[in-house]
Amino acid sequence: MKNFNVGDFIFENVSRVMSISVLVILVSIFYVLYDHAKLSIDTLGFGFIFDTEWAPNLEKFGAFPAIYGTLTSTATAMVLATPLALGIAIFLSEIARGRLKSLIGTMIELLAAIPSIVYGMWGLFFFVPLIQKLTGTSGIGTLTASIILAIMIIPFTAAVSRDAMDTTPDILKESAYALGATKWDVIKDVIIPFAKVGVIGSVILSLGRALGETMAVTFVMGNSTNMPSSILEPATSIPVILANEFSEADGDLYYSSLFYLALILFVVSFTVIAVAKFAFLRKVRKNG
Amino acid sequence: MNKMLLLSALAAVSLMAADKISGAGASFPAPIYYQWAHAYEATTGIQVNYQSIGSGGGIKQIQARTVDFGASDEPLEPAKLAQDKLLQFPAVVGAIGLAYNIPTLEGKEVKLSNAAVEGIFMGTITKWNDPKIAADNTGVALPDQAITIAHRSDGSGTTWNFTYWLDQISPVWHEKVGLGKTVKWPVGIGGKGNEGVTNMIKQTPGSIGYVETAYAEKNNLPMVTIQSAEKTWVKPTTENIKAAAANAKWKAEEGFYQILANQPGKNTYPIVAATFILLPTEKADQNKKVATFFDYSFEKGAEEAQKLGYIPLPKETVTAIVAYWKANGAK
Numbered sequence: 001m002k003n004f005n006v007g008d009f010i011f012e013n014v015s016r017v018m019s020i021s022v023l024v025i026l027v028s029i030f031y032v033l034y035d036h037a038k039l040s041i042d043t044l045g046f047g048f049i050f051d052t053e054w055a056p057n058l059e060k061f062g063a064f065p066a067i068y069g070t071l072t073s074t075a076t077a078m079v080l081a082t083p084l085a086l087g088i089a090i091f092l093s094e095i096a097r098g099r100l101k102s103l104i105g106t107m108i109e110l111l112a113a114i115p116s117i118v119y120g121m122w123g124l125f126f127f128v129p130l131i132q133k134l135t136g137t138s139g140i141g142t143l144t145a146s147i148i149l150a151i152m153i154i155p156f157t158a159a160v161s162r163d164a165m166d167t168t169p170d171i172l173k174e175s176a177y178a179l180g181a182t183k184w185d186v187i188k189d190v191i192i193p194f195a196k197v198g199v200i201g202s203v204i205l206s207l208g209r210a211l212g213e214t215m216a217v218t219f220v221m222g223n224s225t226n227m228p229s230s231i232l233e234p235a236t237s238i239p240v241i242l243a244n245e246f247s248e249a250d251g252d253l254y255y256s257s258l259f260y261l262a263l264i265l266f267v268v269s270f271t272v273i274a275v276a277k278f279a280f281l282r283k284v285r286k287n288g
Numbered sequence: 289m290n291k292m293l294l295l296s297a298l299a300a301v302s303l304m305a306a307d308k309i310s311g312a313g314a315s316f317p318a319p320i321y322y323q324w325a326h327a328y329e330a331t332t333g334i335q336v337n338y339q340s341i342g343s344g345g346g347i348k349q350i351q352a353r354t355v356d357f358g359a360s361d362e363p364l365e366p367a368k369l370a371q372d373k374l375l376q377f378p379a380v381v382g383a384i385g386l387a388y389n390i391p392t393l394e395g396k397e398v399k400l401s402n403a404a405v406e407g408i409f410m411g412t413i414t415k416w417n418d419p420k421i422a423a424d425n426t427g428v429a430l431p432d433q434a435i436t437i438a439h440r441s442d443g444s445g446t447t448w449n450f451t452y453w454l455d456q457i458s459p460v461w462h463e464k465v466g467l468g469k470t471v472k473w474p475v476g477i478g479g480k481g482n483e484g485v486t487n488m489i490k491q492t493p494g495s496i497g498y499v500e501t502a503y504a505e506k507n508n509l510p511m512v513t514i515q516s517a518e519k520t521w522v523k524p525t526t527e528n529i530k531a532a533a534a535n536a537k538w539k540a541e542e543g544f545y546q547i548l549a550n551q552p553g554k555n556t557y558p559i560v561a562a563t564f565i566l567l568p569t570e571k572a573d574q575n576k577k578v579a580t581f582f583d584y585s586f587e588k589g590a591e592e593a594q595k596l597g598y599i600p601l602p603k604e605t606v607t608a609i610v611a612y613w614k615a616n617g618a619k
Contacts, residue, residue: 053472054472055466055471055472056443056468056469056470056471057451057465057467057468057469057470057471057472058466058468058471058472060472124487124491125491128491129491132491132492138436138477138492138495139491139492140477140488140492218441218480219480222477222478223441223477223478223479223480224473224475224476224477224478225472225473226472226473226474226475234476234477234478236478240441244441244442244443244470244478245442245443245470247341247342247344247345247442247443248342248344248345248442248443248444248469248470249344249443250344250347250348250469
C-alpha cells in the first residue's frame with residue numbers, strides 16, 4: 001500500500017461498479033420480460049413459437065409469422081447491405097482521396113443519424129410505388145422492408161469497416177506494393193485479412209440493429225399476421241407487433257403473450273450476437 | 289430574491305394545475321376533442337389536455353385514476369362500469385366509410401352488398417369485376433383489377449366498430465374472424481391509425497379500406513354505397529349518419545351503453561359509432577369540471593364537430609346526459 005492514492009482508488013471502484021451495472025441491467029431486463037411473460041409461457045408453452053395463428057380477439061396467440069418475418073426481413077437486408085457497405089468501406093479507405101474521401105465519409109456517418117421514422121416515410125412514398133410498378137404487387141411487403149433496413153444499416157457496416165481498414169499499417173501495404181502487388185491484390189490479401197475482425201464486428205452491429213428495427217418496418221412491411229408465401233407479400237415482425245398492439249392489449253393472456261414475444265426477440269438477438277462474438281470472432285482472431 | 293422568484297413560479301404552476309383537466313383515450317374523436325379544448329380554453333382559460341393513446345389506453349388510465357376522464361370507442365357494459373366505479377356517457381358520433389381507389393371509376397358510384405363486403409374482406413372475392421360485385425353495379429365498367437384491402441395495424445376502436453358490423457352482417461365472418469380491436473385479417477395490409485390506412489388506399493390502385501369518414505373526405509377518397517339494416521342502399525352522408533344517432537335508444541341507467549351499428553331505418557347508414565367518456569364515480573369535484581367542459585362543447589361545439597365530419601348528439605340525448613350528470617353528482 002505504499003503508493004495508495006485515494007483518487008485512483010475511487011476512480012477504479014466507480015468504474016468497476018459502472019461496468020458491473022451492465023450485467024445487472026441485462027439480467028433485470030430478462031427477469032422482467034420473463035416475469036410478465038410467465039402466464040403466456042405457462043399457458044401456451046413452446047407451442048407459442050411454432051403456432052401460426054395470431055388472433056388476439058379469439059385469444060389465439062402464435063408467434064411464428066412474427067418470428068419468421070423478423071428473420072426473413074433481417075436476412076434479406078443483410079444480404080443486400082453487406083456487399084454494398086464493404087464496397088463503400090474499401091472505396092473510402094483505399095481508393096478515394098482528399099475532399100471526396102472526407103465528404104463521402106461524413107455523408108455515410110450522417111445517414112446513421114437519420115431517425116428511423118424518416119426512413120419509414122421515405123420508404124412508403126418512394127420505394128412502395130416503385131416496387132408496385134416493378135412487380136405488380138401492392139409494393140408493401142418483406143422486400144420493401146428489407147431494402148429500407150439495408151439502407152439503414154449500411155452506414156454502420158461501412159463506417160466501422162472503414163475505420164478497421166484504416167488501421168492497416170502503411171508498412172504492410174507499402175511492402176506489398178514494393179513486391180509488385182496491384183491495388184486489388186493489396187485490398188484482397190493485405191487489408192481485408194488485417195481488418196477482418198473489425199469488419200465482422202461491424203456486420204454483427206448492423207444485424208442487431210436490423211433485428212430490432214420497428215418504426216421504419218411498420219410503415220412498409222404490411223402488418224399482416226398471415227404467413228407470407230414470398231418476400232413480396234405483406235408480413236409482420238416482432239417489434240412491429242409490439243409497437244402496434246401493446247397500447248390496446250386488454251386481457252391478461254394477450255398482454256402476457258406480447259411480453260413472451262419480446263422475450264423471444266431478446267433471446268434471439270442476444271444469442272445471435274453472443275454466438276457471433278464468442279464463437280465466430282474468437283476463431284477468426286486465432287486464425288488471422 | 290431568487291427564492292421569492294422560485295416560490296412565486298411554483299405558486300403560478302400550482303394555480304394553473306388547479307384549472308386543468310386531463311383526459312386520455314380514443315384516437316377516433318381526438319380531432320374534435322382538441323378543437324373543443326382549444327375553444328374552451330379561449331373562453332374560460334381552463335386548459336383541457338387530451339392525449340390520443342387509443343381506447344384501451346383510455347380505459348386503463350381511468351381505471352388507474354391517473355386522468356380526469358377516459359375516452360373509449362368501445363362502450364363498457366353496465367356491469368363493468370359498476371365494477372370499476374365509472375360513469376359513462378357518449379360525446380360525439382362518427383361514421384366509418386369504406387374508402388376505395390379505382391382510378392378508372394372516378395366520379396361513379398360503387399355499390400357493395402353485404403355479400404360482396406363479406407367476400408372482399410374474407411378474401412374470396414379478389415377482383416373488382418367479380419360477378420358478386422358486378423350484379424349490383426350495372427352500367428359501371430368495373431376493372432379487371434386485383435383488390436387490396438387496407439386495415440388498421442394497431443389495436444383500434446375503429447376496428448372494433450367495423451368488425452362489429454361485419455360480424456353482424458356475415459355469418460362466415462362471425463364464425464371465422466369475429467370482432468375485436470385487433471383481429472386476424474384473412475387478407476390485406478395494415479396501416480397505422482386512420483391516417484395510415486388512408487395513405488395506403490391513396491397509394492394503392494385497386495385498394496379498399498375502412499376509415500373514419502372525415503379522413504376519407506379530407507383526402508378526396510370516394511366511399512362505397514352499402515346496405516342498411518333494411519337492405520336499402522345508403523351512403524355515409526350527414527343525414528344518413530344522423531338517422532342512426534336519432535334512432536338509438538340510449539339508456540342513462542345503463543351508462544348509455546349502446547352500439548350504433550345496424551340501427552333500423554331505410555335511410556340509416558349502418559356503420560356508425562358513438563365514442564364515450566368515462567368518469568370515476570368518487571371524484572365529484574373533478575367530474576363537475578369535466579362535465580362543464582362537455583356541456584359547453586355540446587352546446588357551442590356542434591358546428592365545429594360537423595365541420596370535422598362528426599355528428600353532434602341529438603338534443604334529447606344531451607338532455608338525458610345532463611340529467612345523468614345531476615343524478616350522479618357531476619353537475
